[in-house]
Amino acid sequence: xxxxxxxxxxxxxxxxxxxxxxxxxxxxxxxxxxxxxxxxxxxxxxxxxxxxxxxxxxxxxxxxxxxxxxxxxxxxxxxxxxxxxxxxxxxxxxxxxxxxxxxxxxxxxxxxxxxxxxxxxxxxxxxxxxxxxxxxxxxxxxxxxxxxxxxxxxxxxxxxxxxxxxxxxxxxxxxxxxxxxxxxxxxxxxxxxxxxxxxxxxxxxxxxxxxxxxxxxxxxxxxxxxxxxxxxxxxxxxxxxxxxxxxxxxxxxxxxxxxxxxxxxxxxxxxxxxxxxxxxxxxxxxxxxxxxxx
Numbered sequence: 001x002x003x004x005x006x007x008x009x010x011x012x013x014x015x016x017x018x019x020x021x022x023x024x025x026x027x028x029x030x031x032x033x034x035x036x037x038x039x040x041x042x043x044x045x046x047x048x049x050x051x052x053x054x055x056x057x058x059x060x061x062x063x064x065x066x067x068x069x070x071x072x073x074x075x076x077x078x079x080x081x082x083x084x085x086x087x088x089x090x091x092x093x094x095x096x097x098x099x100x101x102x103x104x105x106x107x108x109x110x111x112x113x114x115x116x117x118x119x120x121x122x123x124x125x126x127x128x129x130x131x132x133x134x135x136x137x138x139x140x141x142x143x144x145x146x147x148x149x150x151x152x153x154x155x156x157x158x159x160x161x162x163x164x165x166x167x168x169x170x171x172x173x174x175x176x177x178x179x180x181x182x183x184x185x186x187x188x189x190x191x192x193x194x195x196x197x198x199x200x201x202x203x204x205x206x207x208x209x210x211x212x213x214x215x216x217x218x219x220x221x222x223x224x225x226x227x228x229x230x231x232x233x234x235x236x237x238x239x240x241x242x243x244x245x246x247x248x249x250x251x252x253x254x255x256x257x258x259x260x261x262x263x264x265x266x267x268x269x270x271x272x273x274x275x276x277x278x279x280x281x282x283x284x285x286x287x288x289x290x291x292x293x294x
Contacts, residue, residue, distance in 0.1 A: 003041050004037075005073075005077060007038065007041040008070045009027070009074060010027070010038050011041055011066075012067065012070050012071055013026055013034075014038060014057065015059055019057065020034045020038070048063070049063035049066060078269070093122060094125065094144075095122055095124055095277060095278070096126075096142070096145075097124065097145055097281075098127050098134045098143040098145070098148075099129075099134075099146070099148075100128070100130070100131055100146070100148035101128050101130060101218070101220075102131075102149050102218075102220075102236060103148070103264065104238045107238075107288050108288070111281060111284050112124065112126065114284070115281075125143075130200055130217060130218065131199060132201070134146040134148040134267065135154060135158060138267055138268060139155045139157060144268065144272060144278075145267070145272070147264070147267075148160075148264070149262055149264055150264065150265055154267065157269050157270055158269055158270070159268065160265040160267045161267075161282065162264075163264045164264055165261040165289065166236045166238060166261065166264060166289075167236070167237045167260065167262075168236055168237065168262050169240055170232065170251070170253070171223070171232065171233055171234075171235060171240050171252065172250050173226050173227055173230070173249065173250065174227075174229075174248060176226075179250040179252070182253075183254065183255050184252050184253065185254070185255055185256070186209065186256055189210060190211065192210065193231035193232070194208055194210035194212065194214075194231055194232055195213070195214050195216055195222045195231045196213050196216065196233070197215075197216065198215035198216065198217055199217060214230075219235050219236060219239050220239060224244075224245070232252070234260060264289060266278075
């Protein structure tokens with residue numbers, strides 16, 4: 001067979017984007033080139049990958065089988081490129097870091113000061129956002145690495161390296177009925193509304209323990225609503241004890257929740273090469289996480 005990586009890229013991009021024209025825009029190529037690349041791939045394979053009878057192309061059954069194989073080949077190429085760049089010892093002159101807004105910035109800012117001293121030639125770009133924002137900018141190559149609370153669903157081209165854990169606690173408002181209910185059982189909690197973290201599309205939420213729950217895309221907004229006695233929640237401790245909320249929130253105890261932890265990691269594309277700077281950031285973040293847990 002004589003298929004090429006460009007053909008596989010056109011196939012995978014079209015399948016993921018939903019159309020040949022969308023793939024062309026994403027790859028900055030003419031639509032005719034995408035169509036030709038996929039057609040030539042089909043000729044070489046000996047079967048059709050897309051059903052073109054509708055307005056938009058739809059994967060055939062064989063196309064669905066071939067898609068994960070093609071994605072695996074392209075991802076392996078990205079890993080090869082990453083290892084090659086790492087072996088070449090190329091240090092970045094620009095590093096774009098995206099930070100999950102749920103992380104305690106006061107614990108992270110010391111890292112940036114040290115980067116300025118130890119890596120003075122590196123230009124830093126630091127942005128912040130939600131978990132979804134971090135994943136999106138890394139996927140789109142608008143940021144190089146991200147520091148974020150673990151998300152169970154990451155785009156295929158991203159990988160996360162664990163840095164450690166933050167403690168999570170059960171909270172209610174100080175005037176909420178549960179605040180004076182002593183040690184809480186699951187049945188008690190289920191009598192009241194739970195506030196649960198989700199992404200900005202209202203999806204991929206954390207597990208809800210109560211049938212009555214609201215899905216909210218920010219731990220900070222969750223804590224604000226808890227402070228207003230609108231429900232109970234399980235949130236990172238460092239957010240609940242900030243000056244904004246500490247006097248308005250009651251930390252509750254339960255007879256079935258213990259050692260609640262939330263993972264924090266550094267996320268990057270699989271084709272991003274390692275460097276002394278990113279390795280240094282990873283190690284420093286790990287130390288910070290260890291210090292906060294002990």
